Amino acid sequence: MTASILAIAPVSFALAKSPPSSAGDWSSPGLSAPVDDTAPQFFKTENGVKVQVLSEGQGPPASDSDTVLIDFSLRRSNGYFIYSTMEGVSFQPSDVPIGPILLDLKNGNIIQGLREAISGMKKNGKRRVLVPPELGYINGDLQPQMPTFATKRQVENHKSEALLFEIERRR
Numbered sequence: 001m002t003a004s005i006l007a008i009a010p011v012s013f014a015l016a017k018s019p020p021s022s023a024g025d026w027s028s029p030g031l032s033a034p035v036d037d038t039a040p041q042f043f044k045t046e047n048g049v050k051v052q053v054l055s056e057g058q059g060p061p062a063s064d065s066d067t068v069l070i071d072f073s074l075r076r077s078n079g080y081f082i083y084s085t086m087e088g089v090s091f092q093p094s095d096v097p098i099g100p101i102l103l104d105l106k107n108g109n110i111i112q113g114l115r116e117a118i119s120g121m122k123k124n125g126k127r128r129v130l131v132p133p134e135l136g137y138i139n140g141d142l143q144p145q146m147p148t149f150a151t152k153r154q155v156e157n158h159k160s161e162a163l164l165f166e167i168e169r170r171r
Contacts, residue, residue: 050130057125
């Protein structure tokens, strides 16, 4: 009888990384927007506001002397929802008032970080903005004001955190 010898070459199995998912980051409650790897990166303003241009819009950019009409969603920096002016966003109760708001940029009573983000926006432009606490709701008189006791309380309780605004300029 002849003995057969099998030669087995060493095989290396490399663990392949799975491609990035476009389903969004679901590891933190409240984050439902899909991650778009082609989206522009955040940039910082002089005062440290992080801005991401989601849609450029058209027409002349807003100046510091304009009055603008905006829709916005407000979340804590960890993604937890606070308020939105748009219908059907996140977990907002149906009895909370909605609708775009007018902001007079020349007036000094707007959150400084939000004013910096809106300045330069074009009509129908969209931006995601991370406002540091020192440029956010540093006092209770700043615009935009929350419409209900519950939303005002959330802003008051979390004013020492960065806030995430998603803004669309209507006019």
